[in-house]
Amino acid sequence: MTVLAHGIGQSTDLPLPLDLVLQAGAATVVISFLGSALLWRRPRLSPATERRPRSIWWRRPLQIAVLTVSLYLTANALLGPRDESNPAAHALYVWLWVGLIPLSIAVGPAWRAMNPLRTLYRLLHLNRLARPDPPTIGPWVAVVALLGFAWLELVAPDRTDPLVIGSFLVGYAVVQLGFAARFGEAWFGRGDAFEVYSDLAGRLSPIRWRPWLSGLAVDHPAGLGRAAFLAVWWGSTIFDSASGSPAWAGFVQRTGHAAWLGTAGLLTVCGAVLLGVRRLAGKLGVTNSLIPIAAGYTLAHYLTLLLVEGPRGILLLAHQDPDWTMTPDPRLVSVLQVALILAGHAIGVLTAHDLALADAPPTRPPLATLADELPVVLFMIACTWAGLFLLFVR
Amino acid sequence: MKRILAVAAAGLLAGCSRTPVAHAVWDCTSVAPGSTSVTTAVIEGRADPAPHRVAVPLNGTVRLQIDSDKVLQVHIHGYDMEYDAPGCVTFTADLAGLFDVEAHPDTLLLQLEVR
Numbered sequence: 001m002t003v004l005a006h007g008i009g010q011s012t013d014l015p016l017p018l019d020l021v022l023q024a025g026a027a028t029v030v031i032s033f034l035g036s037a038l039l040w041r042r043p044r045l046s047p048a049t050e051r052r053p054r055s056i057w058w059r060r061p062l063q064i065a066v067l068t069v070s071l072y073l074t075a076n077a078l079l080g081p082r083d084e085s086n087p088a089a090h091a092l093y094v095w096l097w098v099g100l101i102p103l104s105i106a107v108g109p110a111w112r113a114m115n116p117l118r119t120l121y122r123l124l125h126l127n128r129l130a131r132p133d134p135p136t137i138g139p140w141v142a143v144v145a146l147l148g149f150a151w152l153e154l155v156a157p158d159r160t161d162p163l164v165i166g167s168f169l170v171g172y173a174v175v176q177l178g179f180a181a182r183f184g185e186a187w188f189g190r191g192d193a194f195e196v197y198s199d200l201a202g203r204l205s206p207i208r209w210r211p212w213l214s215g216l217a218v219d220h221p222a223g224l225g226r227a228a229f230l231a232v233w234w235g236s237t238i239f240d241s242a243s244g245s246p247a248w249a250g251f252v253q254r255t256g257h258a259a260w261l262g263t264a265g266l267l268t269v270c271g272a273v274l275l276g277v278r279r280l281a282g283k284l285g286v287t288n289s290l291i292p293i294a295a296g297y298t299l300a301h302y303l304t305l306l307l308v309e310g311p312r313g314i315l316l317l318a319h320q321d322p323d324w325t326m327t328p329d330p331r332l333v334s335v336l337q338v339a340l341i342l343a344g345h346a347i348g349v350l351t352a353h354d355l356a357l358a359d360a361p362p363t364r365p366p367l368a369t370l371a372d373e374l375p376v377v378l379f380m381i382a383c384t385w386a387g388l389f390l391l392f393v394r
Numbered sequence: 395m396k397r398i399l400a401v402a403a404a405g406l407l408a409g410c411s412r413t414p415v416a417h418a419v420w421d422c423t424s425v426a427p428g429s430t431s432v433t434t435a436v437i438e439g440r441a442d443p444a445p446h447r448v449a450v451p452l453n454g455t456v457r458l459q460i461d462s463d464k465v466l467q468v469h470i471h472g473y474d475m476e477y478d479a480p481g482c483v484t485f486t487a488d489l490a491g492l493f494d495v496e497a498h499p500d501t502l503l504l505q506l507e508v509r
Contacts, residue, residue: 013491013492014490014491014492014507014509015492015507246444246445246446246447246502246504246505247445249441249445249501249502250441250444250445250446253439253440253441253444253445253501253502254440254444330490330491330509
């Protein structure tokens with residue numbers, strides 16, 4: 001192998017070609033209006049059925065395996081080599097953050113089935129302490145936890161230092177186990193950011209939900225907590241795209257204080273998205289329809305990271321020299337990115353339309369409902385165009 | 395995120411003591427006609443001109459001159475080249491992608507857009 005072949009993981013994706021961006025931008029508008037008006041005149045996503053796996057013999061060994069790997073990775077992050085041969089950064093930023101999305105979209109809420117914190121909770125018999133109340137702060141703890149993770153991933157100085165990652169993981173586990181000891185095991189489903197994240201992506205799973213996508217119609221309308229969670233999820237990914245640009249680097253170099261500017265930028269983007277979701281939606285509770293948009297954009301943004309750095313992390317974990325690498329064709333990557341963003345947009349708009357139809361009184365004509373949705377649809381087109389634009393200018 | 399993992403990957407390669415890119419020439423006295431020539435400077439930790447993007451045709455020759463007010467280590471991502479600035483390098487851009495050129499630890503100088 002040549003030396004050059006090792007360098008692939010260090011490139012960023014090329015900017016999207018202009019022709020693809022323009023076609024995709026036009027397609028979003030067509031899908032949004034014609035698709036909703038012509039194809040979808042009555043709600044189709046309810047009633048929803050969640051299908052659970054029939055046999056669960058595999059769950060116990062899986063939980064023990066995931067717990068073992070997690071404990072090893074955390075201990076190795078804290079005590080192991082503080083250099084690039086430590087797989088901690090790959091485990092947290094690539095496998096967990098990015099890999100959980102395709103896994104959950106495929107099989108449903110995967111992290112709920114294997115969450116090592118749940119396994120620890122059971123092994124330590126923490127339920128003896130629990131006095132289960134309805135924990136109303138759950139969704140907000142999940143938002144703060146996700147924001148903390150996003151800050152670590154995108155802004156914190158030394159964020160790939162294994163010691164920093166290990167300390168974050170220990171701190172996260174202690175806080176979550178503490179809350180769970182107080183509120184019972186159901187806490188993880190509400191307050192553990194990664195479980196909520198996997199749950200939301202799992203709403204898109206075709207084998208979990210019948211009819212397909214009906215998972216987006218349950219828990220509806222969503223509260224402010226879920227809107228904030230989605231705003232942090234999508235907003236932090238948008239911030240990552242924007243802050244990788246030379247323009248942002250130049251701005252930071254001119255002013256100094258990279259960490260403060262990054263923090264302010266991250267909070268501003270997430271806050272703006274939240275404001276958009278809550279203000280533009282008006283009476284319509286369409287928060288859930290942002291799930292496919294966030295999932296599609298996150299996958300598009302991190303596609304090559306997952307394909308290239310994911311396997312490299314496994315080699316690091318196995319103490320192998322990461323010799324193996326793959327070379328995704330830049331044009332193919334662009335096409336896949338656009339397809340993911342468009343698919344997310346189409347599903348999002350149709351879900352919003354479906355939810356609005358289901359909420360409308362039966363006597364209301366479909367066109368009037370469509371008119372009610374207009375601000376939401378325009379907001380989603382703006383979100384999708386922003387995503388395409390960021391992948392175009394990079 | 396991508397950029398940070400990239401730094402990690404680069405360090406790893408250095409750790410494995412791989413040889414530098416074979417076709418890189420570490421001086422720029424003879425420049426082939428038709429090559430892309432870029433000159434940038436680092437002054438008080440800032441890129442001058444401001445960080446920008448340079449389009450390079452695939453398999454084209456790149457001549458990259460970095461001036462600076464003190465000795466810095468410059469890293470060309472993807473091509474895995476590290477050298478001390480002030481300094482200059484000439485190499486063939488035979489890898490498509492968008493590559494950061496950074497002064498350590500993380501001052502972005504420019505991006506090479508090879509396609």
